[in-house]
Amino acid sequence: MSDASAHTTLNRGFRATKQRHPFAIGFWILGGLRVVAVLSVLVFALFPIIWVLSASFNPGGSMSSQTIIPQNVDSVQELFTNYNQLFNDPQVPFWRWVGNSLLVSGISSTLIVLIAAISAYAFSRFRFRFLRSLLLSIFLVQVFPNTLAMVAIYLMLLQLGKYVPALGLNTYGGLIMIYLGGGMALNIWLMKGFFDTVPREIDESAMVDGATNLQIYWWLVFPLVRPILAVVGLLAFAGTLNDFLLARVLITDRQNWTLMVGLYSFIEGQFSDRWGVFAAGALFAAVPVVILYLFLQRYIISGLTAGAVKG
Amino acid sequence: MAWVDVVGALLAVSIGSDGNWFFASTIVLTLVMLNAVMLIPSIRPMRWISPALAIIFILSLYPMFYTLYVAFTNFSDGHRATKIEAIDLLAERRFLPEGGATYQWFVFQDQAGSYALWLIDTDGNSFFARPGTAFEAVTTSTSGSEPTNAEGVPVTYGGYTLLERGARFRALSDIQSLTFGDQDNAVGVRSAEVAGAFAQQWTYDAQTDTLTDNATGTGYLANNTTGEFVARDGSTAPVGFWVGIGFDNFTRIIRTTLSQGPLFRVVVWTFAFAVIGSLSGFSVGLLIALLLNGNAIWLRVARALLIIPYAVPGLVSVLVWRGMLNANIGVIPEVLHAVFGWSPTFSTDPVWAKVAVLVVNLWFSAPYFMLIGSGALQGIPAVMYEAAQVDGANRWEQFWQITLPLVLVSLGPLIIASIIFNFNNFFIMEGLFQGGPPMAGTSAPPVGHTDNLISYTYRLAFSTGGTKDYGLASAMGVIIFLIVGVMTMVQFHLMRTWEQVSENV
Numbered sequence: 001m002s003d004a005s006a007h008t009t010l011n012r013g014f015r016a017t018k019q020r021h022p023f024a025i026g027f028w029i030l031g032g033l034r035v036v037a038v039l040s041v042l043v044f045a046l047f048p049i050i051w052v053l054s055a056s057f058n059p060g061g062s063m064s065s066q067t068i069i070p071q072n073v074d075s076v077q078e079l080f081t082n083y084n085q086l087f088n089d090p091q092v093p094f095w096r097w098v099g100n101s102l103l104v105s106g107i108s109s110t111l112i113v114l115i116a117a118i119s120a121y122a123f124s125r126f127r128f129r130f131l132r133s134l135l136l137s138i139f140l141v142q143v144f145p146n147t148l149a150m151v152a153i154y155l156m157l158l159q160l161g162k163y164v165p166a167l168g169l170n171t172y173g174g175l176i177m178i179y180l181g182g183g184m185a186l187n188i189w190l191m192k193g194f195f196d197t198v199p200r201e202i203d204e205s206a207m208v209d210g211a212t213n214l215q216i217y218w219w220l221v222f223p224l225v226r227p228i229l230a231v232v233g234l235l236a237f238a239g240t241l242n243d244f245l246l247a248r249v250l251i252t253d254r255q256n257w258t259l260m261v262g263l264y265s266f267i268e269g270q271f272s273d274r275w276g277v278f279a280a281g282a283l284f285a286a287v288p289v290v291i292l293y294l295f296l297q298r299y300i301i302s303g304l305t306a307g308a309v310k311g
Numbered sequence: 312m313a314w315v316d317v318v319g320a321l322l323a324v325s326i327g328s329d330g331n332w333f334f335a336s337t338i339v340l341t342l343v344m345l346n347a348v349m350l351i352p353s354i355r356p357m358r359w360i361s362p363a364l365a366i367i368f369i370l371s372l373y374p375m376f377y378t379l380y381v382a383f384t385n386f387s388d389g390h391r392a393t394k395i396e397a398i399d400l401l402a403e404r405r406f407l408p409e410g411g412a413t414y415q416w417f418v419f420q421d422q423a424g425s426y427a428l429w430l431i432d433t434d435g436n437s438f439f440a441r442p443g444t445a446f447e448a449v450t451t452s453t454s455g456s457e458p459t460n461a462e463g464v465p466v467t468y469g470g471y472t473l474l475e476r477g478a479r480f481r482a483l484s485d486i487q488s489l490t491f492g493d494q495d496n497a498v499g500v501r502s503a504e505v506a507g508a509f510a511q512q513w514t515y516d517a518q519t520d521t522l523t524d525n526a527t528g529t530g531y532l533a534n535n536t537t538g539e540f541v542a543r544d545g546s547t548a549p550v551g552f553w554v555g556i557g558f559d560n561f562t563r564i565i566r567t568t569l570s571q572g573p574l575f576r577v578v579v580w581t582f583a584f585a586v587i588g589s590l591s592g593f594s595v596g597l598l599i600a601l602l603l604n605g606n607a608i609w610l611r612v613a614r615a616l617l618i619i620p621y622a623v624p625g626l627v628s629v630l631v632w633r634g635m636l637n638a639n640i641g642v643i644p645e646v647l648h649a650v651f652g653w654s655p656t657f658s659t660d661p662v663w664a665k666v667a668v669l670v671v672n673l674w675f676s677a678p679y680f681m682l683i684g685s686g687a688l689q690g691i692p693a694v695m696y697e698a699a700q701v702d703g704a705n706r707w708e709q710f711w712q713i714t715l716p717l718v719l720v721s722l723g724p725l726i727i728a729s730i731i732f733n734f735n736n737f738f739i740m741e742g743l744f745q746g747g748p749p750m751a752g753t754s755a756p757p758v759g760h761t762d763n764l765i766s767y768t769y770r771l772a773f774s775t776g777g778t779k780d781y782g783l784a785s786a787m788g789v790i791i792f793l794i795v796g797v798m799t800m801v802q803f804h805l806m807r808t809w810e811q812v813s814e815n816v
Contacts, residue, residue, distance in 0.1 A: 034602060038613055041599055045620050045678060048631045051642065115362045122359030134360075136803055141371045143795045147737050147769050148788035149374030151381070151781055156373065159334060163325050181370025184363055242624040260626050267630065275634070282627040293622035294615055297682075 055279035056082050082276040086284070093255055094281065097262040101241055101285075104172050104258060108179040109236035112187060113229050115180070120191030121217050125203065135189070142185040150249055153178055157250060170252045178250065179240045187232050194228035195221065227299045234296060238289050259285050316342060333380065337373040341365050375792070382785035383555050385538050390551045390782075394533070397552040398515045398522070405490070405499060405509030406526045414438075414498060416506040417464045418482050419471035426482065427471050428491045429464050430498060430506055439468065440491035440498055513548070522548055560786035573750045573758035574767075580665070581763040585734040588672045593726050595673055596680020597718060601710075603681070604688055614685060621678040629742035632671045636743070659748045661760035668761050672739055676729065680722075687721045688714070727802040731795055740766040764791050 059081040077084075086094050123135060154169070157178075161168015168174055198221055206216045222229075247258045257265075263281045266274040319342045327335030345365060348357045357364075392400055414430035421427070427441045429449070438446040449468070458466045466473050474482050483503060490497045490509070501507045515522050522531040522540045531540035531548045536556070540548035567574045599617070603610050620628065635641045638656045647654035655663035691714065699709050719726075740746055746759030746766045758767060764787065772784035 037602055038610075041602070042613060042616060045617055045674065048628060048635065048674070049619055049623065051635060052627070052631050115366065119360045119363040122356055126356035126359070136800070138363075138367055139803070140796050140799055141367060141375060143731065143735075143799050144371065144375045144378075144792050145735050145737075145765055145768075145788055145795070147735075147765055148378055148772070148784065148791075149371075151772060151785075152374035152377035153370075155377075156334060159326055160322075163322055178370060180366050184367060184371075188363060238622070238624075242626060244626045260624065264626065264630075278630075282624070282631075286623045286627060289624070290619055290622040293618050297615065297618055 052279045052282055055276055056283050058082075058276055082280040085277050086280050092262075092277075094262070096255060097257055097259045100172070100256060101259040104175055104179070104247075105237050105240040107172075108176045108240045109233050111176070111180055112184070112236045113233045116184060116187040116191055116232060117222070117225070117229060118217070119188045120195050121221060123188060123192045124195035124198075125200070125213075135185075135192075138185040138188070142183070146182060147245065150246070153246075154249060169250060170256060172256070175247060175250050175258075178246055179243070183236070183239065187236065190232055191225070191228055194225055198224050230296060231299045234292060238293075241285070241289065315345065333377060334373065337369060337376075341368045344368065378785045378788050381781055382560055382789045383557060384553055384782050385551075385556045385559075386553055386782045386785070387780040389549075390538050390553050392550065392552055394535075394538075394552040394554075397550045398513075401513035401522065401548065401550055402511060402515065404512045405497065406512040408510045408525070411510065412508040414506040414508075415462075415504070416500060417460075417462070418474045418479055418486060419468060420474055420482065421471045426486050426489060428486075428498065428500070428506060429468070429473075430491075431462070431464075437464075442489055442491050443493065445493045446496055524548070556782070560783050561790070563783065564786055564790060576750070576760075577758060577762050577764060577767050580761070581734060581765075584668070584672075584736070584763055585730050588669060588676065588733045588736070589726060589729040591669065591673055592676030592729065593680045593684075593722070596677040596682075597684045599677060599681045600684035600688055601714075604685060614681075617678045617681055619678075620674060621682065625675070625738055626742070628675070629671070629739060632674070633743050636667055658744050661748055661750075664744055664748055664761050668739060668743055671743060672733070672736075675739065676733075680729075683722060683725060684718065687718045690721065691717050724802060724806045727798070727805065731798050731802065734763075734795055734798070735765045735791070736763065737765045737769060741769065746770065 057079050059078045086092060123131060157167065157169045157174045161171070161174065165171070166173040167177055202220055202224075203216050206220055211219075241258075242260060243258075244260045244264060248261045248264070251257055251261065254262075254265075259281070263278055263285065266278040266281070319338055323335040323338040323342070326338070345361055348354060348361045412432060414432050416431075417429040419427045419429060425442070427439060430438045430440055430446075432438070437449045439449045440446050460466065460473065460475065464473060480503075483500070487500050490499050491506075492498050497509045498506050499509050510525065512525055513522055514525060520533045520535075522533065523529070524531070529542050529546075531542045533539075534541050535554060537551075538554040538556075539551040542548075564574070568578060569575075603614050603617075635643050636657045638644055638658060641657075644654040644657070657663050657667045695713050695717075696709060699713060704712065740759075740761055740763050744759065744761050746762035747757075748761075749757035749759050762770070768784050768787040768791065771787065772779055772781050
């Protein structure tokens with residue numbers, strides 16, 4: 001799909017122009033316009049990010065006093081005022097929140113990948129009746145706005161917690177369980193699209209050799225679909241890491257908060273004097289995810305489009 | 312499997328015995344489904360899907376049906392409990408009747424932190440009262456053989472220690488909610504000085520279906536269609552109860568929408584935002600993808616950089632935008648002032664608030680469409696452009712005849728998915744302006760100019776200001792679900808068509 005030959009020929013238009021009139025004014029104007037356009041796109045896209053970055057180094061801490069380049073800074077230490085507060089203030093259980101988030105997101109995304117993968121395999125390989133309608137109904141059920149189901153989910157955890165304490169309110173078990181439900185249909189769909197690209201002949205030859213479905217799945221198909229598993233896993237990980245609404249409603253104890261809920265507590269009121277601390281924490285949370293995205297970009301793009309074209 | 316059955320069945324029975332039949336039957340249904348899949352050979356392939364199905368049953372289907380059920384009730388603040396629960400709730404309320412006994416009180420606390428009271432009645436008799444057990448007659452010490460306070464109350468008694476001054480004052484907030492003594496003789500702390508014997512304030516008579524307020528002697532007759540206890544003068548008891556009210560919530564929504572009131576404007580904005588937001592995101596994203604298409608290193612770097620907005624946690628970016636748009640301290644109004652000498656107040660101007668929402672949405676969605684758009688662009692076979700050049704098509708024609716149709720084929724379903732997503736885009740509406748600015752003449756909760764259906768519904772159900780009306784909110788949720796459901800079916804249908812088209816390409 002993304003082979004280089006298609007790529008180069010696609011740009012033949014540009015190249016052709018170049019070869020014909022290497023010094024034409026029109027070419028330089030067009031090229032210049034393109035550079036300007038790209039730059040303005042980048043400014044629009046990155047300005048908020050730069051703004052957070054600068055906020056995190058502004059020792060003043062409040063948004064009104066913020067300048068892009070921190071001013072009135074006397075020492076390097078002062079630059080890191082916000083980070084220092086975030087990491088070392090005994091009043092802020094920051095590392096606890098980070099740990100909570102990693103735990104919850106790690107377990108949720110692993111389970112999501114495992115469960116979605118076996119379902120996707122079945123949808124991709126087995127021919128049984130109502131397959132398409134089953135998938136459609138799963139999709140339909142999941143477009144129900146989650147924001148609204150919150151009352152029901154809250155009451156459900158309240159009730160469950162009475163008998164299974166590990167799945168009650170204010171527990172990681174309960175939160176993880178709720179995360180499993182979100183986006184299941186979409187994940188199955190993405191994976192199914194990718195599973196479909198794995199040639200069926202592989203299965204069939206193994207079947208002839210007497211392998212069971214489970215063996216085929218585990219030893220043959222699973223290794224082949226690792227890229228999409230990584231993508232779905234990463235998307236699920238980032239999705240649960242960034243979730244705010246559910247975590248805020250379901251986890252009540254400050255010690256048990258996830259990172260996003262904790263960060264939000266810094267600026268809950270107005271953009272008061274903890275804006276800088278929020279910015280520092282936000283960057284801290286965003287940087288690993290952004291780096292992962294940059295590295296897995298290729299896979300993510302193919303993952304995002306895989307489910308779309310293939311039925 | 313048998314093990315799962317046993318645990319599940321136990322859970323269902325215990326939850327069912329709590330009166331939540333709805334949840335219990337969901338668990339039973341899930342169990343039946345799991346068993347069927349395991350035991351009936353013809354649907355055995357379903358085994359692979361059963362974990363996902365079980366999750367969807369419990370986590371998606373149950374909340375959905377629960378919401379559907381609530382949509383037909385008056386579940387809201389003041390109508391949260393069933394009739395029996397409401398009566399029980401009121402029966403717990405105590406009041407200090409005229410002529411009831413009053414006591415001077417002293418508070419004790421034991422090692423475990425539980426409280427007890429030392430009470431001295433008006434005749435000078437002393438009692439020691441723990442929560443839940445009968446009074447214990449005790450005597451104040453006058454001999455001076457053991458340490459006492461000024462009133463002759465011992466400093467320690469039966470493992471409890473007397474709390475005085477600051478400690479007593481700090482304990483006050485804890486013990487005010489407690490009842491000391493047993494059912495027959497209950498005492499509670501009324502003020503910093505006085506404890507009083509309580510009597511049950513509300514009594515319910517099942518025969519006449521009437522609730523009586525013993526403090527005033529008023530009788531409240533239960534109205535089982537509105538879920539309230541109503542007195543003869545029309546006043547209602549402080550707690551109502553939960554009853555089915557049929558289609559009332561739905562008719563209320565439809566009526567207010569048809570009357571072209573605030574709700575109508577919310578509906579229009581919801582659709583407008585979903586379509587404009589998605590299409591603008593797609594167009595700009597594709598434009599950027601075309602702009603950045605190529606192998607030059609600076610183009611590749613630019614493409615990589617543009618993934619950052621997509622990867623940054625949404626909560627963080629939406630809050631940053633909110634701060635940047637803030638009229639007093641935000642950087643955007645500041646810059647606009649500096650350049651044009653004028654800037655709109657985004658959070659209070661209905662039109663500019665919408666513009667801001669759309670622009671911020673562009674920031675969120677364009678990088679996404681750029682990402683998948685450049686993937687789609689690279690997937691277009693080069694042969695097509697060569698053929699077009701042979702036929703003498705210029706670049707403009709090539710774009711409209713080749714690039715756009717082919718990109719639409721592969722991204723069409725994702726555009727529709729984006730419209731569906733934006734229809735329910737709660738995050739940006741709530742995050743940026745909390746749905747505001749509020750429309751004139753709406754209150755509790757106010758309807759905002761940038762409210763879409765989902766954010767308005769959220770406010771109905773969870774607003775901290777006005778009364779929470781879960782029934783109405785659930786009815787809205789059901790309507791939203793119907794609309795989005797239809798859109799999803801259309802998407803599915805289109806995808807099928809698209810598949811056939813893309814196979815022919």
